Amino acid sequence: MDTSNNIVAIVYFDGSISTATNEGVTFICDEPTFFTIPQSMSFVELNAGLCQDINGGSKREVVKIIYRCPISIVNGNIKYQAVKISSDNDMRLLCMTYRQFQPHITVIELYVEFEDVAKANDDGAGPNSCPVKEQCDEEVSTSCPANQQCNETVLRSCSANKQRDETVPCVSPANHQCDETVPSSYPQLEEVKPSPFPIRGTECEINNSEIDNFLEQEHRSGGNGADDTDGCEDEENVPNRVAIEHPFKPVPFMRTLDLEAMHAPEFPEYVNVSKNYAANGKLCVGMLFKNKEGVVQAIKNYSLSKSVDYKVHESEPATFYCKCKYFGSGCKWLVRVSFIKNKDVWEIRRYNGPHTCNSEMVSQDHTKLDSDMIAQHIGPMVRDDPSFNVNHVISEIQSRYGYTTTYRKAYLAKQKAIENVYGSWEGSFEILPKWLEALSLIVHGSIVELETLPAYHGTELLPNVRLFHRLFWTFGPCIKAFEHCKPIVQVDGTHLHGKYEGILLVAVAQDGNQSLLPIAFAIVDDETVDAWYFFLFNLRKHVVMKDGVTIISDDHESIKTAINRCHDMWAPPKAFHMYCIRHIASNFLRKFEKPYLHRLVVSIGYSRTEREYNYHYKQMRQHGDAYTKWLDEIPREKWVQAFDGGHRYGHMTTNC
Structure with a gap:
């Protein structure tokens, strides 16, 4: 079951609601509980779920649900208002509000008021909670209007929804009570005898005068006549349920269940579309693919596994046709795959296989084992750890396919895999400003200092284009956490490797347990005086704002010059510079x-x-x-x- 769209709620009950707080409305409860709300849950389902999960077997019903609704965020403080939930539309608005205030709010809060069912019955709330006398009056008189003829029997039960362990008096609509009592349950089922009360469909409709006559006769007879259908029947013969003469014996096919059906695919006609290559390593007519790339990938995998090769004879937007490299020299292997427009899939329509040529004809480095295919294979490796070397790629391909690829092909494959997983280098720089803007909005208190340079094409200035120069950033929680750390800052730099090289400068603090806390970062072109000044100036301005702090660094001349350029920001007694x-x-x-x-x-x-x-x-x-x-x-x-x-x-x- 997919639980990704579920909302976690904290439910308060048997407590109180307070409005005398800075947050507006606050719920108070000794033992609140968790409750899961799917975003598709209706109000009726919420009502029933709360009764079941919180009350268990107790007889209490929900009378009111209050939602602690967030209405505003001011300086990081959230204001709440009490909102009553009473319909499906309220449920939709609740889910919408929850999504709008994420990630500031991770759970919703509900206050539920319960009422005992017995108390509700005493108050006369609802047709199912009225006293027995009133129920009988309603069922016999109110629901049976006059001048209607019915062809079935009427069952005079005082409450079909309740279990009754004791007898209750049966009351007539004319306040004429029977002297006998009606037992609430019977040890066995008996045949229902025809009643003088006809019913039509499911609504009982009886002439009021007929009711009076019947009840009068019933009272006179005293209910002693076992065969008298006009009188009040004996206790054991009062029909209060539908009788079953014979036990139900289903035919054999109704007992035969297909247990595998619960695991069957929802769309079996598309079950193989997502598989670009058969699990048994074979190609066959009728095999389906989502796209043309999947077709090419499957044929390449097949050729590599069989140590054979092929040539492409036709590659069109709706057709892919290839033959064995040695077709006409004893091998008749070919495959034609076409795009089926009405199904939106690619299907193998013709296939002659397997190969009959000698697999030893293929060289050690297979021509179809190109950098694109290798990149697709090592994608999971790059996602886990992109720092592995190229020789590891060569070993992986040799282990998987049995071929030794060249170093150049393995290197290109790794670069393509990195781009497939993480995006291109240029694309990363393009989205950097948006990422930094999102960081400033989402992580409150974060500081970002981005410097760019104008871009030129030759001597011509390119409008609306800027070049990345250097970047400083720190997170709001790190700034606050540094206030509780030792008054020490350790700074150092490390080289960045990739298409565009640079230096990552980092400032680290420590708490009393020797745990590390990175507090500031910078990406610069090199460890120059300007770069270190850019980092140390912003570090002192935005993060290390208290005096008496010690900064530990390399004794590099660029760092010492940058500290001197900051004047007294890093000078005693405000700060003390030490060497590593x-x-x-x-x-x-x-x-x-x-x-x-x-x-x-x-x-x-x-x-x-x-x-x-x-x-x-x-x-x-x-x-x-x-x-x-x-x-x-x-x-x-x-x-x-x-x-x-x-x-x-x-x-x-x-x-x-």
């Missing part, structure tokens, strides 16, 4: 190519006391003054823990 030890040790190794000294550089940076620092520093000097001289060029308060003033909180790298 991992980058310093990596730069040392790149400079001197001494792997055995790499660990000693890290030990110097992690020194917690000045004594520990002097010990490791002296060890480094013993290996040569050039190494300590290079380290001395870096201010030790920027990278040695013993001299950082406690601003690093023990965090020494940007790798967290």
Whole structure:
């Protein structure tokens, strides 16, 4: 069953409705419950479902349903109003309102008022809840107008919808009561005797004078005559249900059920249309396809599985006809597929198979195993992880089809698969402004800074065309979450790979449990001074707005220059700039190519006391003054823990 269109509701009952809140209307209940509402549910179905799910076996009925309806959103706060639900049109408006306020509202809230059935009966609510005396009066007199002739029997039961465990008095329409009582149930069914009350169809229509005469005779006789049909019958012979003389014995075919029918396709004539290739790996006359691409794909799959090849002789908008590559040299394989207009499908109308040629004639790299077919096969792989290398594509195709494709074909196939799954590179940049606009509207508090450049064709300026330059963005929840994190920001960049390369700059914070929180992002062309200034300026302006914060980064000159360009935004005492030890040790190794000294550089940076620092520093000097001289060029308060003033909180790298 498809539940994608169901709405989850929280149902309140046996509680109260409060209007003294900032949200307008609020429902109060000790134990609210969940209830599922399909968008096609009617009001009657909602009523019945609430009675069944909430009341269970208790005798209570729904008298009112109140919907907590959202009417406005102001600064992220939703205002509600109480709306009564009483019809199918109200149900449609409820579903429409729910869709309009998504995703701000994920569930709907209903308040249901119940009333005991017994209480409703005492109040005289409805024909099925009236007292027994009134029901009998209504059934015998009111529903039987005079001067009508009927040909069937009348059953005088006081309430056909209730189970009665005790006898009740039968009352005449003229307030003439029988002295006898009518039992509410009988141990067995008996034949219904003809009644002096004729009925026509389903409406009982009786002359009032006939009723009076009958009841008077019944009262006189006292109901003792077993064979007297004009008197009040004996208790055991009062007909209150239709009798069955013989048990029902269905014929055999009525007991034969086709249990497989419940799993049969709804449109069997189209069952194979969605399958582009038969599961048994064969082609046959009558096979159906949704489109021409499916036809070509099926024939290619067949040729690859049989290690054969073919040539296309006709490829028209309504026809596809091909023969074996060696047709006329002993092999008569061919297939013709045509478009059936009245069915809107492609069908194999002619097929000569299988191949009788030698499969060894096909080369190791099959000609029909082109980049388009490979791209279709590796589509799920790209969707799961687009970072796999091209050699993995070659291995996958060899395992699946038994052919070793070229590196170039595998590379092109991967690029096509990426485009099929994620769209083209150019298309991604085109939809970026719309995506950013949607981000700003949906994720409240999010900040987006997009910079573009004018586009030129030669020396001519292209109107209404802009080139992507760089982008900064942060999410509103991340900005609020940073207020509860350590006053530390770790920034770094990583290269983007693809048709259009670039750099992704990221700022990360940490909470008290060492959990990471990305707080800001930027896409720039390269790690230049302008790019880092663009990122750090917006980071300080929109996210890191409190003072006393520490920023940890690489000791790259572009970062240091960008921080200086920001003037006092990242300067003490508002902020403290520290260097990542991992980058310093990596730069040392790149400079001197001494792997055995790499660990000693890290030990110097992690020194917690000045004594520990002097010990490791002296060890480094013993290996040569050039190494300590290079380290001395870096201010030790920027990278040695013993001299950082406690601003690093023990965090020494940007790798967290």
